[in-house]
Amino acid sequence: MADKTELQYTAEHEWVLVDGDTATVGITAYAADKLGDVVFVELPEVGSAVAAGTVVGEIESTKSVGELFAPINGTVAEINDAVVDSPELVNSDPLGAGWLIKVTFETLPTLLSYAEYSAIIGE
Amino acid sequence: MSQPFTQRHIGTDADAQSRMLAVLGHSSVESLVNAAVPATIQVEQYRREGDSTLPPAATEREAIQELRALADKNTVKRSMIGLGYYDTITPAVIKRNVLENPSWYTAYTPYQPEISQGRLEAIINFQTMVADLTGMATANGSMLDESTSVVEGMLLARRASKSPSNRFIVDADALPQTHALLGNRAHALGIELAVLPLDESTTAEDLGDYFGIFVQYPGASGRIWNPAAVIALAHENKALAVVAADLLALTLITSPGELGADVAVGTSQRFGVPMGFGGPHAGYLAVRKGLERQMPGRLVGVSVDAAGHPAYRLSLQVREQHIRRDKATSNICTAQVLLAVMAGMYAVYHGPDGLKAIATEVHERAGALVAALRALDVDVINDTFFDTVRVSVPTGTAEIVAQAAAAGYNLHQVDATTIGISVDETTTAADLTAVVGFFGGRDAFGHVDLDVIQPGLPDDLARTSDYLTHAVFNTHRSETSMMRYLKRLADYDYALDRGMIPLGSCTMKLNAATEMEAVTWPEFGGLHPFAPRADVEGYLELIRQLETWLTDVTGYDSVSLQPNAGSQGELAGLLAIRGFHLANGDVDRTVCLIPSSAHGTNAASAVLAGMRVVVVACDELGNVDLGDLRAKIAEHAGTLAALMITYPSTHGVYEHEVGAICAAVHDAGGQVYVDGANLNALLGFARFGDFGGDVSHLNLHKTFCIPHGGGGPGVGPVAAKAHLAPFLPGHPLAQDDEHYLLGGTGTETVVHGGGPVSAAPYGSPSILPISWAYVRMMGADGLKQATGAAVLAANYVAKQLSGHFPVLYAGDNGLVAHECILDLRPLTAATGVTVDDVAKRLVDYGFHAPTMSFPVAGTLMVEPTESEDLGEIDRFIEAMIGIKAEADAVAAGTWPADDNPLHNAPHTAQSVIEGEWTHPYDRETAVYPVRTLIRNKYWAPVRRIDNAYGDRNLVCACPPPEAFE
Secondary structure, X not given: OOOHHHOEEOOOOEEEEEEOOEEEEEEOHHHHHHHOOEEEEXXXXXXXXXXXXXXXXXXXXXXXXXXXXXXXXXXXXXEOHHXXXXXXXXXXXXXXXXXXXEEEOOOOOOOEOHHHHHHHOOO | OOOOHHHHHXXXXXHHHHHHHHHHOOOOHHHHHHHHOOHHHEHHHOOOOOOOOOOOOOOHHHHHHHHHHHHHOEOOOEEOOEOOEOOOOOOHHHHHHHHOOHHHHOOOXXXXXXXXXXXXXXXXXXXXXXXXXXXXXXXXXXXOOHHHHHHHHHHHHHHHOOOOOOEEEEEOOOOHHHHHHHHHHHHHHOOEEEEEOOOOOOOHHHHOOOOEEEEEEOOOOOOOOOOHHHHHHHHHOOOEEEEEEOOOHHHOEOOOOOOOOOEEEEEOOOOOOOOHHHOOOOEEEEEOOOOHHHOOOOEEEEEEEOOOOEEEEEEOHHHOHHHHHHHOOOOOOOOOHHHHHHHHHHHHHHXXXXXXXXXXXXXXXXXXXHHHHHHOOOEEOOXXXXXXXXXXXXXXXXXXXXXXXXXXXEOEEEEOOEEEEEOOOOOOHHHHHHHHHHOOOOOOOOOOOOOOOOOOOOXXXXXXXXXXXXXXXXXXXXXXXXXXXXXXXXXXOOOOOOOOOOEOOOOOOOOOHHHHHHHHOHHHHOOOOOOOHHHEXXXXXXXXXXXXXXXXXXXXXXXXXOOOOHHHHHHHHHHHHHHHHXXXXXXXXXXXXXXXXXXXXXXXXXXXXXXXXXXXXXXXXOOEOXXXXXXXXXXXXXXXXXXXXXXXOOOOOOOOOHHHHHHHHHHOOOEEEEEEOOHHHOOOOEOHHHHOOOEEEEOOOOOOOOOOOOOOOOOOOEEEOOOOHHHOEOOOOOOOOEEEOOOXXXXXXXXXXXXXXXXXXXXXXXXXXXXXXXXXXXXXXHHHXXXXXXXXXXXXXXXXXXXXXXXXXXXXXXXXXXXXXEEOHHHHHHHOOOHHHHHHHHHHOOOOOOEEOOOOOOEEEEOOOOOOOHHHHHHHHHHHHHXXXXXXXXXXXXXXXXXXXXXXXXXXXXXXXXXXXXXXXXHHHHHOOOHHHHOOOOOOOOOOEOHHXXXXXXXXXXXXXXXXX
């Protein structure tokens, strides 16, 4: 599980962990809690191009259907098959085993720091 | 002298009402409602008392006599028209024990699954039947009719296809009503339709680029061809293939699933559901694996309860319009549950062998007809057929059709030289003899040789796969067994025949037996929707009267009864607004303002009418924020199409400012759509058309007594002012396109010139006698009294419970309308007891829960309706107070938060009898929290159901019998 203070964030309640030219993306613990029991996750195809701010997947809970937005421009390098098989991982370990996609990118846009994101969610 | 019906319909008598009024401090029902309804909108401001055109109330006996007279003006002929509607034999055991049984027809949509296991099992039988016959992975719990299912198939293809094309290909041999519906709906969404002749030789070049393709199988002409190659071409083009298939034919020919179809659609009408001049019947929609989450409508799935036993529930509810709003898969909510139950039970009763025998007989009758006609050198066009053929006649088709009609047979005149003939389950040798006779084929003794049978099924499409192998379809062959199965399932469920269903915004009032009487009369059930006008004069008269009465009570000028659900009424109303703006050249008026408190269906319907949703804020009282409304109007001044507003509001309050709201929209060139969901709080006191509405839909299944059927049928007429009337839904096959228009002499008419929204011209006519009878027996005074009693009951509940739960929202003089919202959030914060816990605990007390978490999360919305008596209302109040005391005991630490009667509710008999009792409360508290339950106890058949498990492990077909051991 990643250290939440070292991650970067988006206003769509996603976290981004940058390692070289690859970004790992998931949803925040706050978002997972608000969604409630996650029952279904749909992720983009590996190799597909994604554009920042566009919808690339779905996260369905017993309360609602949330959309997964791409936080950056790039190409999907890997998706978390474990979370497709066991969507409850998004609830039990949102910052770790519940990661969703890895995207290779060329330029990293400006994302939110932990402090900035905490301010958004009022924590 | 019989008692007036009004006193049978309204549960509270004068004595009870005076006691309730005393609690509220009002002297009369009239003064209470006048205090609640803003004076500026009351009907007296707009017309004189006594101006109502409704006839004085009839007694129950008189109403039946009048209905009998209308029925006698219909002529039931042998229908051989086909086109998706076939005569059928409703097994009497199903007619009596389902269609005429209040345990089935008065139930609500199964949102409380623990008390709905019977109909959930019946719906999953239907789903299994459809999935098996179509060869698809998953079928939903029914659609409104075949043609709307095709539209939903097109929209599903648009969502799921990865093709960037905007083009949808339509089989030229599709049903005419399907062509019309697709045209209307695609136009609103900017989808381009291409109608092409399709067959085995169709090439990729013929098709071009497209996101989806639709095939009718067998075709409207009766011909059968193998669409596998066309479907493969579609997949190469990243398009989805939608196939409409006849369920009876599928017992003999290869299923769409085996041919590669992505979506299968159609109707289950011929499985024992009378034609009814067009409806209601259950359409179906099924998908291949991988498309489950793209399905519209309701889907029953299997999950587990708290004890680990299998239990049914509605799956994937979060994808419905009430959650997803403008992003929903569809705007439909109500399905056709009662009719789906009947069709599923038809398959349960006949089983796979019985269905195949029926299909074989139908096919052989068609084959005998073809052979006999060909022996006469009559030109039968079809080389392939299941039950329908077309005959080419160079001259004199009209004479043949007229001769047949005179002899009691309706044939289908396709064009000047073509006649269509369909046979069905009811067709006899005598019928075939008569038909052959119309083509000159009788010998001197009136004899026709029917012994030669021309086979019509293509060899390469013979069905080889199994279907309906589950035990439920292979057990109930005797009537005794079938009767007991239906009784057992009905016993699982909580319907109005057990007690109050106080669901806010659902208006679960009495569905009187007299109102239901005519539904199963053959003169209303046995008519084809496209029968000649001369056959349906009684229906047209009934429809005209009901249209007239509904304009009178709503203040509008014309009504269309065509929409066969509230959602379709919304769509029809918004399409009328769209048509009006387009006719005025206002092509940019596409913005639809919708308050944040609106029902999600509003937003979903607006999107399907080609509009863009802009949300208007509500204030802390749940009313439209006038400041925000004015700002949004200003922002979208040139593009404003409409405002959709519910009145009284979804919060159950008579908004004081509704007149100003409507005026602001009109001033900016917009139209006002008033959602009629809450009309039960208004009838007789105020009218939408008076205070600013331009168009509304009504829910006949709420305010006008059509039973909810466990989740359908519904009827959602759309009513409009004169300027919108020409844009109300019409139909190319309507017997009469002139409709009542309010005017000085009462004889004006208007042509409803919009496109159709339902497969049949008048929607679901066979249940219109219910609403007709209700209005006829209540009269203007009775309808007003019913409103008064409903508003009185809601305010009485609010007052009596206000010391125990905060009551959210009130309008003028602190009064609510016909429903009240109990705020459980403070209780949840203090005790951890949730709205779910309270809802499930109400089951132990013998009640159906009120509406949960709508329009406000964490609350219960209670609508007692006018039909409940004071004893039942007080019993509900007692239960809610009892539950509050139990929650207080949890807060006080008497019971732990995770082991108390609320947390563990509902309690089954098994749960309190089996094994050692380890809970900190006793068994009596669990199941008999009040003593009156000892003699009158509803036992939940399952414990609380795990929603997350069911959505993670999606199973939407009958589980094996061993699962229940």
